[in-house]
Amino acid sequence: MTQWNEVAAQVSTLWKKSYEQGAEFTTRVGEEATRVVEGQIDQARKVMELGMETQTELYNEWMKQTATARDMWSETVHSFGKTFEAPKTTKAKAS
DSSP states (O other), X not given: OHHHHHXXXXXXXXXXXXXXXXXXXXXXXXXXXXXXXXXXXXHHHHXXXXXXXXXXXXXXXXXXXXXXXXXXXXXXXXHHHHHHHHHHHHHHHHO
């Protein structure tokens, strides 16, 4: 009977250690999974921020180019108009 009690105590100890190791393993896996997910979220946030910055820069550059093109066309139209106004003014003075 004493041997049976010793065996039962050893089995009980092994089950307890096994349970503790399983709980510890589960905790470590959970912590590592959380760390990995947090890292992925941080990387995704950085990618989104970079994308938004790039989009803003591209939009601002496009607006600058659009304004430059508008100014060039305005100057061209103004110069073209001046070309046709000059002869009329000259004729009016000659008359």
